[in-house]
Amino acid sequence: MSTLQQVGDKDGWRCWLCDEPVDPDMSVNDPRGPSIDAVVTNAKAKKGAPAQERLAHRACNTRKGAVKAVVPWRSDLFVVDPAPIVDAVERLSRKGGKEVVARCPSRDDAEQASEWLLDRLSRLAPDTAFSTEVKPGGGQFLLALVAR
Structure with missing residues (x-):
């Protein structure tokens, strides 16, 4: 300890x-x-x-308490259906790969969310190297988290 x-x-x-x-x-x-x-x-x-x-x-x-931690997305980011950050980090740290973690109405919103998420993960999960991808899809932009 x-x-x-x-x-x-x-x-x-x-x-x-x-x-x-x-x-x-x-x-x-x-x-x-x-x-x-x-x-x-x-x-x-x-x-x-x-x-x-x-x-x-x-x-x-x-x-x-003794429940699974919830790390909130920053409230000023325009993200729709954001994934629980801790769950996504655990899965990607264990298995690697790519996972969509949010949808955003514009590329700029997705880029802002991407910058914040990578900065946050540099402290939350410093042992795993992450990157993000922003891709258009269905009239919106998908933000994917990638474990390298």
């Missing part, structure tokens, strides 16, 4: 759930204070592997 300092340094003192900064000097009892979230993926749980420790705000960690 790692210390809070070790986990915070590894995660750059950013909450893995909301992606906001975590103040290392704030009380661990404060809702915006630091806490360690032990993340267990389905694949790791089946193999008996230890949980991955990630930094989270106390409130984000408490709100998540």
Whole structure:
């Protein structure tokens, strides 16, 4: 088991759930204070592997509880039917390949969502290299996430 300092340094003192900064000097009892979230993926749980420790705000960690984490898409992005980010990352990290994760009304909307998603995944899943593809389809633009 790692210390809070070790986990915070590894995660750059950013909450893995909301992606906001975590103040290392704030009380661990404060809702915006630091806490360690032990993340267990389905694949790791089946193999008996230890949980991955990630930094989270106390409130984000408490709100998540013992259920599967939900990492929200940024609210100012114009995406339709966005896929759950954590589920898509788990599948692609395990199997590789490509998966459509959102539909957007314009290429510009899809490009903005693509930039945000790749930036977010660089911190959420730093061990997996991802890229995106934007393709027109059915009067809209499909945003696909690709595990390389």
